[in-house]
Amino acid sequence: MKKVILKSLTLTNWRGERSRTTQFNSETTTISGANGLGKSRHFDAFMWLLFGKDSQDRKDFNIKTVVDGKPLMKVECEVVGVLSVEGEIITLRRALVEEWVKPRGQVEQVFKGNKTECYYNDVPVNVSEYQKRVSEIIDDSLFKMVTNPLFFASMPWKTQREQLFLLAGTVTNEELASKHPTFEILLDNIRGKSLEDFKKELAVRKKRLKADLDEIQPRIDQTQRLMPESADFLALEKELANIEVEIAQTDKAISDITERIRQQYEAVQ
Template structure:
């Protein structure tokens, strides 16, 4: 779609009383400062949007005289189809006409929006408007016409391993979800890996005591079963009379009860020398006298109980000794205790070996699980790296697509954030490697014209371009649309349309 202004009528608008301009492919506007050159650009934007050429609020009323009716009228060609727009401000009220028919403000705005959408029109019409917007608006406006690189295009730029990792995943979920899943796997695998390593250490530590038991065995482990069989055979073949066995049993019982008596005496002696506590073990405050007496009474009861038990043991030992004296002592009694102790020791060694075998199985299973977790951890970490590389390559391809639209202009679309190891959206125009904010006025104008031309190509809509202060530009770039060129030239306002001089402004 191509929009051109065939005729522009400016009536009682700011410094102009009456001005008519016949449009053409090239309209030259010359005059000294303060002659209203920039006002012509403002009149066109006010007609459509009620703003100046920078999109800001504008008071259109005359500045040096009193006017009766302020209006702007423009006959535009929309792909060769004429449409007449008019906005009027009179008596503090604004009225609108379309093809000389009065319409409401909402209808007028809707027609304008369909033909000359505000941001797109102003970005072409005023080369300084685009870069005056917030960077997010600039980015959004430019990138909306450029298709983001497809997953396939990006994957083709990655390594074969990265492509293999991401290709199947991208068919199932979005890139952010892939990264989210990978990070969850890393977190889970790390926690499970830590738990498995702790379990392996615990199992191995538990096995150390059993290893010591096995190492202390005086015979080889493969000989234990044979030795146990020998001991059992030896115990079976023991021959000793009932008297000998009874005497041995009585002696063992007497010894056991004497040990019990010695233990009870030691406990009673210990209790007897224990002082009664006079402070609370918790709060460290002194205890009342009644409480101390209760403790001492309870302590004495325990001592008496142990002495009573000792007396009972003494009587039992006397009875056992009496029974032992009645038995005639014959030949020496065979004592099976050493053999039984040896067999018990060998059984402990076998039990320790069994536990170690079980422990080794558990350790092997835990190590296998740890290997799987380590692989999952490594794969997820690599997936995160692949996602980052995918984003970086996608950003690079997007920049290449945008930069291909320009000749001297480049665009920075992303900023690398080292702390996050990621790319954040950004936007800054550069011309010949110099950031826009550092360019001279003429260089800024050239950059803006190049952006305007790119927007024409991208959107398919060609709107008029108004180049203000063109005297500062040595060589103007070619623009594929209607152009208004304003230059500061000493003298009155003079307007030419393709060599034809317009009437001077009144």
């Protein structure tokens, strides 16, 4: 982390400050006063200069000076900060500039909107390039953690864990497995890949297996519908016995008729 010292901060037409420059010494500068005198205004201005947000992490907030309930128009709102970064003096400037146009056929100009202009060491740069250079000086999240005690609690738990690991250091998978042999099997499975990649693979497998399970039940239902109904073996045996009786009776009737025909034939002879 680089050593950054704020040397001075200048507010111009910024949230009630027409023009104010605050010099900061190399040790501690205390800004004190009653409510409404601009203590938080300085911190908001510094946050906006660096990251384009206020101390509550809002991009859309009232920057312009308000007079009689209306924002003061046709003035540039800007914040200029002089920093010492590892001994190098760097000047940052961010300005909110109004855009006025005169439509064809009209005499008066019409307010079109606001645009942000950024300067790095007095050289104009676009906003994205400006933010890139600021991030090289100090990280957005790191700055907020250092300056806002509530910011860490508002971070997602994964980000909190990452930051704690950066501060306390991490334990390698091999070190963990050396104390817990049961983890060696897991290490064999994730060899050559990160734990996050392995978790993604497991998630894909789980999704595929779930899809297969969802398809199995309809197949079972279809197979059951195609299967013949279960046979009633007792009824079949009874029916078979009746058929055998009928066959025996038929055979006897045929035999009787055949015998009578034979007797009649012999009588004729």
